[in-house]
Amino acid sequence: MSTNLKSHLLNEHKDAALTELTVLMPCLNEAETLATCIRKAQRFFEKSGVKGEILVADNGSTDGSQEIALAEGARVVPVSRRGYGAALIGGIEEARGKYIIMGDADDSYDFTALENFLDRLRDGADIVMGNRFKGGITPGAMPFLHRYLGNPVLSWLGRLFFNVPTGDFHCGLRGFSRDRIRELNLRTTGMEFASEMVVRASLAKYRIEEVPTTLKPDGRSRPPHLRTWRDGWRHLSFLFMYSPRWLFLYPGILLVTFGIGAGIFLLPGGKEIGGIGFDIHTLIVMSFFLIIGAQAISFALLARRFGAAHQIMPLSGFSWLMNILTLERVLIVAAVLFLAGLAGLIASTLQWASTGFGPLEYSSMLRVLLLSMTVMTIGAQLAFTGFLSSIVEIPTR
Numbered sequence: 001m002s003t004n005l006k007s008h009l010l011n012e013h014k015d016a017a018l019t020e021l022t023v024l025m026p027c028l029n030e031a032e033t034l035a036t037c038i039r040k041a042q043r044f045f046e047k048s049g050v051k052g053e054i055l056v057a058d059n060g061s062t063d064g065s066q067e068i069a070l071a072e073g074a075r076v077v078p079v080s081r082r083g084y085g086a087a088l089i090g091g092i093e094e095a096r097g098k099y100i101i102m103g104d105a106d107d108s109y110d111f112t113a114l115e116n117f118l119d120r121l122r123d124g125a126d127i128v129m130g131n132r133f134k135g136g137i138t139p140g141a142m143p144f145l146h147r148y149l150g151n152p153v154l155s156w157l158g159r160l161f162f163n164v165p166t167g168d169f170h171c172g173l174r175g176f177s178r179d180r181i182r183e184l185n186l187r188t189t190g191m192e193f194a195s196e197m198v199v200r201a202s203l204a205k206y207r208i209e210e211v212p213t214t215l216k217p218d219g220r221s222r223p224p225h226l227r228t229w230r231d232g233w234r235h236l237s238f239l240f241m242y243s244p245r246w247l248f249l250y251p252g253i254l255l256v257t258f259g260i261g262a263g264i265f266l267l268p269g270g271k272e273i274g275g276i277g278f279d280i281h282t283l284i285v286m287s288f289f290l291i292i293g294a295q296a297i298s299f300a301l302l303a304r305r306f307g308a309a310h311q312i313m314p315l316s317g318f319s320w321l322m323n324i325l326t327l328e329r330v331l332i333v334a335a336v337l338f339l340a341g342l343a344g345l346i347a348s349t350l351q352w353a354s355t356g357f358g359p360l361e362y363s364s365m366l367r368v369l370l371l372s373m374t375v376m377t378i379g380a381q382l383a384f385t386g387f388l389s390s391i392v393e394i395p396t397r
Contacts, residue, residue, distance in 0.1 A: 021114075023114070026057050056074045102176075154239065181197070244299070252295070
């Protein structure tokens with residue numbers, strides 16, 4: 001290795017070691033506003049005395065954004081894989097700062113006012129979220145549906161599902177510890193990256209705080225990359241997929257409770273409540289509820305096991321249950337249920353045979369047959385679930 005190359009690498013390593021903060025801007029054709037954002041970040045460094053860098057993660061711009069960034073003194077890292085999340089993941093991997101503050105390069109966020117973010121990070125916070133509702137939203141800066149429906153609903157679900165202590169779940173201006181974020185191994189490449197960061201951090205018990213920040217209309221003449229319904233759905237579906245409790249477990253428990261309750265109530269015979277008759281047809285509906293509920297609970301356990309195996313979510317409160325539910329134990333329970341249902345089916349068949357396979361008393365016969373088939377179906381489901389769960393845990397390289 002030449003002396004010049006050694007010297008260059010040594011200086012680069014020294015610069016990286018001294019860099020406290022990286023201001024990271026994802027960029028896709030932001031030529032109209034990029035220079036303004038970079039200059040604002042530079043003014044923050046000048047007035048605060050913070051040793052930092054401005055890093056532009058370019059996602060394939062064709063309008064000269066890369067040249068603008070370089071001319072303004074920013075460092076540019078090209079990210080070939082398309083998507084908001086992909087650009088940020090690429091930037092996080094290349095960042096030199098101990099802390100990173102990310103923000104859109106559309107001039108909607110104030111890069112001169114980053115003190116509160118950095119102070120919280122220095123104080124030990126792993127992630128510091130901006131809250132635009134507390135800091136102020138300039139008229140026209142946020143679409144009506146985003147401000148009064150999408151963001152409030154998704155933020156509420158984030159707090160409900162994951163206990164995230166923030167009122168603005170999708171603020172694009174946020175700071176975090178570079179090393180702590182890298183440990184999460186974030187994977188989503190689209191707009192739902194903003195949700196994944198907060199959800200995964202919450203599941204990992206990271207310290208998440210928020211500070212007020214402002215939002216003003218962006219300075220671009222073209223439409224934003226964000227698509228209201230498409231990206232809103234991607235955020236919503238992501239929240240559910242990372243919360244097996246709310247997606248599978250709680251609905252499953254509710255359906256199983258209804259199914260068992262109706263079975264106990266109607267198995268002896270029909271009942272009437274308030275002049276409304278409940279009989280075998282209601283029992284049929286509740287049997288389907290019971291089957292669907294049992295499958296949903298199985299999916300909840302499978303999802304947690306898959307998430308833990310691939311290190312995308314912790315087992316948390318399910319760990320003790322997972323240790324108990326080995327394949328062999330699940331198969332034993334499944335066999336008992338299946339054989340019990342089979343016994344009922346055989347008894348019903350024998351009863352039918354005793355009449356020469358002629359007419360039977362409809363109501364009582366169907367009750368026994370319905371209960372038997374429901375129990376057999378759940379037993380078969382459990383057996384399949386047990387094997388699928390074991391497949392999920394097969395080690396992969």
